[in-house]
Amino acid sequence: MATIEKIEAAAKRLHGNARITPLLSSPFLDEIAGRQVLIKAECLQHTGSFKFRGGWAAVSSLGFHARKRGVIAYSSGNHAQGVAAAAKAHNTPAVIVMPADAPQLKIDNTRALGAEVVLYDRIGGEDREAIGAKLAEERRLTLIEPYEHPEVIAGQGSVGLEIAQQTAALGITKAEVAICCGGGGLASGVALALEKYAPNMRVRPAEPVGFDDVARSLAAGKIMSNPAATGSICDAILTPEPGATTFPILKRLAGAGVAVTDAEAMRAVAQAFLRLKLVVEPGGAVSLAAALFHPDAFESDTVIAVATGGNIDPATFQTALSEFTG
Amino acid sequence: MATIEKIEAAAKRLHGNARITPLLSSPFLDEIAGRQVLIKAECLQHTGSFKFRGGWAAVSSLGFHARKRGVIAYSSGNHAQGVAAAAKAHNTPAVIVMPADAPQLKIDNTRALGAEVVLYDRIGGEDREAIGAKLAEERRLTLIEPYEHPEVIAGQGSVGLEIAQQTAALGITKAEVAICCGGGGLASGVALALEKYAPNMRVRPAEPVGFDDVARSLAAGKIMSNPAATGSICDAILTPEPGATTFPILKRLAGAGVAVTDAEAMRAVAQAFLRLKLVVEPGGAVSLAAALFHPDAFESDTVIAVATGGNIDPATFQTALSEFTG
Numbered sequence: 001m002a003t004i005e006k007i008e009a010a011a012k013r014l015h016g017n018a019r020i021t022p023l024l025s026s027p028f029l030d031e032i033a034g035r036q037v038l039i040k041a042e043c044l045q046h047t048g049s050f051k052f053r054g055g056w057a058a059v060s061s062l063g064f065h066a067r068k069r070g071v072i073a074y075s076s077g078n079h080a081q082g083v084a085a086a087a088k089a090h091n092t093p094a095v096i097v098m099p100a101d102a103p104q105l106k107i108d109n110t111r112a113l114g115a116e117v118v119l120y121d122r123i124g125g126e127d128r129e130a131i132g133a134k135l136a137e138e139r140r141l142t143l144i145e146p147y148e149h150p151e152v153i154a155g156q157g158s159v160g161l162e163i164a165q166q167t168a169a170l171g172i173t174k175a176e177v178a179i180c181c182g183g184g185g186l187a188s189g190v191a192l193a194l195e196k197y198a199p200n201m202r203v204r205p206a207e208p209v210g211f212d213d214v215a216r217s218l219a220a221g222k223i224m225s226n227p228a229a230t231g232s233i234c235d236a237i238l239t240p241e242p243g244a245t246t247f248p249i250l251k252r253l254a255g256a257g258v259a260v261t262d263a264e265a266m267r268a269v270a271q272a273f274l275r276l277k278l279v280v281e282p283g284g285a286v287s288l289a290a291a292l293f294h295p296d297a298f299e300s301d302t303v304i305a306v307a308t309g310g311n312i313d314p315a316t317f318q319t320a321l322s323e324f325t326g
Numbered sequence: 327m328a329t330i331e332k333i334e335a336a337a338k339r340l341h342g343n344a345r346i347t348p349l350l351s352s353p354f355l356d357e358i359a360g361r362q363v364l365i366k367a368e369c370l371q372h373t374g375s376f377k378f379r380g381g382w383a384a385v386s387s388l389g390f391h392a393r394k395r396g397v398i399a400y401s402s403g404n405h406a407q408g409v410a411a412a413a414k415a416h417n418t419p420a421v422i423v424m425p426a427d428a429p430q431l432k433i434d435n436t437r438a439l440g441a442e443v444v445l446y447d448r449i450g451g452e453d454r455e456a457i458g459a460k461l462a463e464e465r466r467l468t469l470i471e472p473y474e475h476p477e478v479i480a481g482q483g484s485v486g487l488e489i490a491q492q493t494a495a496l497g498i499t500k501a502e503v504a505i506c507c508g509g510g511g512l513a514s515g516v517a518l519a520l521e522k523y524a525p526n527m528r529v530r531p532a533e534p535v536g537f538d539d540v541a542r543s544l545a546a547g548k549i550m551s552n553p554a555a556t557g558s559i560c561d562a563i564l565t566p567e568p569g570a571t572t573f574p575i576l577k578r579l580a581g582a583g584v585a586v587t588d589a590e591a592m593r594a595v596a597q598a599f600l601r602l603k604l605v606v607e608p609g610g611a612v613s614l615a616a617a618l619f620h621p622d623a624f625e626s627d628t629v630i631a632v633a634t635g636g637n638i639d640p641a642t643f644q645t646a647l648s649e650f651t652g
Binding site: 019021022024027028041043044048105112113270273274276277278279280310311314317318321322325 | 345347348350353354367369370374431438439596599600602603604605606636640643644647648651
């Protein structure tokens with residue numbers, strides 16, 4: 001089970017290995033949002049997303065023999081790179097099951113980080129969890145689930161510890177924390193960290209319209225699924241439903257979810273380019289899009305948006321600049 | 327005169343106002359360079375470049391009456407924004423003299439930061455220093471020269487203090503520090519800081535081919551000018567010659583300069599996008615270009631490249647991605 005003690009222990013193992021990412025801001029963004037917006041730049045994390053934290057926490061928690069046999073993960077790309085890089089640093093073999101239609105950059109990077117990549121057909125309906133489980137059994141690999149693994153949640157929770165420390169240094173104790181949500185690993189880890197270290201801050205899940213399973217699940221009080229598996233540009237966070245482990249944490253601690261359109265996510269990508277000098281992928285920008293373009297969804301004077309990843313194909317980034325910087 | 331004592335004092339005034347920018351890295355970039363490359367991400371500084379430091383140091387050093395009358399600066403854009411933002415925070419009026427052909431984004435941002443912008447014709451040969459001096463006299467404004475002002479050099483030198491602290495935390499004491507060079511304010515300030523706090527690190531100026539006045543001046547032992555005033559995409563660092571104040575510091579402390587082509591600068595912009603998730607402008611990427619594409623110009627196991635700014639027009643960024651990420 002994910003606990004604050006596990007988060008604190010994971011943060012110790014991450015110390016000196018994961019980056020403490022900066023909390024950025026721009027008067028231009030504050031003006032758009034009509035309030036103070038702080039951006040936690042996890043796109044600057046190793047491998048370009050917060051997923052490195054969870055990958056490191058999980059691999060570093062393994063015993064000697066399990067490390068030697070290796071790990072397996074299924075991922076649309078960011079978890080893949082995070083686990084691959086963490087495994088490489090621990091001299092642990094890594095097999096990554098990725099959808100064949102994931103951004104080429106993510107597939108290439110995962111291979112370049114030393115992992116064995118197994119592609120599957122997401123659109124045709126192949127089940128990545130079944131593929132992962134089968135390979136894990138055959139080769140006695142440890143499966144590192146992208147958001148249900150307690151050590152993964154603990155690693156992601158270190159983002160919450162940093163937010164609590166960085167905002168305290170700025171004299172800010174009350175805020176809503178918008179977090180891009182797939183399965184809810186980051187959101188639930190951060191929620192647990194804030195519960196102890198910044199109790200006046202509340203997680204607000206942010207998702208793409210049509211893939212707002214977390215928002216709808218929170219509203220209904222029970223786990224709800226998305227009608228479709230693909231169809232948003234926010235590839236990093238298109239999971240079918242909240243995790244069985246993460247949802248109870250979010251139900252207890254998070255505020256209502258916010259859904260943004262793909263166009264709003266792309267507009268946030270363009271604003272991050274113009275005003276923050278950050279490369280953020282669409283799925284990593286839905287939190288910023290929520291803060292900028294849905295001001296009525298928030299109540300607090302300060303919104304912290306976690307920019308969760310920056311692994312965007314050049315063509316998609318160029319589209320964001322062409323359409324939304326004019 | 328710029329001194330280490332002025333740098334230390336400026337760093338105190340900057341504390342809590344300028345950002346401590348992260349020192350980033352990527353195994354992919356290390357592989358290209360054939361050595362460890364660390365990137366000091368000053369593009370993440372307020373206003374998108376290190377110039378905010380010098381602007382803040384200069385404005386905060388003024389007395390009550392001088393602050394009230396206001397300041398003036400001439401700049402192709404980054405110094406303009408740095409001074410404008412610093413002046414605004416001190417409730418000081420700011421007049422900025424900018425070339426009419428500067429990137430529109432820089433002109434727009436300078437105005438949005440509350441400054442009065444006066445445009446001049448750089449290509450037609452109007453003399454920005456004469457324009458600046460005349461306006462300063464008429465309105466009794468304090469001129470903040472972009473690289474000759476001792477407080478500006480002191481503010482930029484705070485980058486060197488951070489590099490010394492951040493590398494010490496990583497156990498690195500020996501390195502070459504590649505710095506994008508216009509008039510040499512940043513390079514000379516950093517050189518002074520490293521002389522005291524990291525004496526085994528040496529500044530290596532990086533410039534565009536055809537505008538390598540600092541490199542040629544260092545080689546000749548006296549100030550040499552560039553044959554042309556425009557003609558490189560690296561607009562931020564096209565100054566006619568090293569400063570009379572900065573050159574003696576560089577002559578005493580810096581190693582040889584490195585010149586890179588515009589194509590290499592654009593290729594470094596693309597690599598910063600792909601591998602660091604940073605938006606860097608061409609003039610801010612010549613240091614990274616030197617580290618990546620001129621490995622024979624360096625000797626040390628570690629090269630630190632200061633990515634000095636990120637204020638790039640979307641169209642130029644798109645060109646870098648189209649041509650150099652394929």
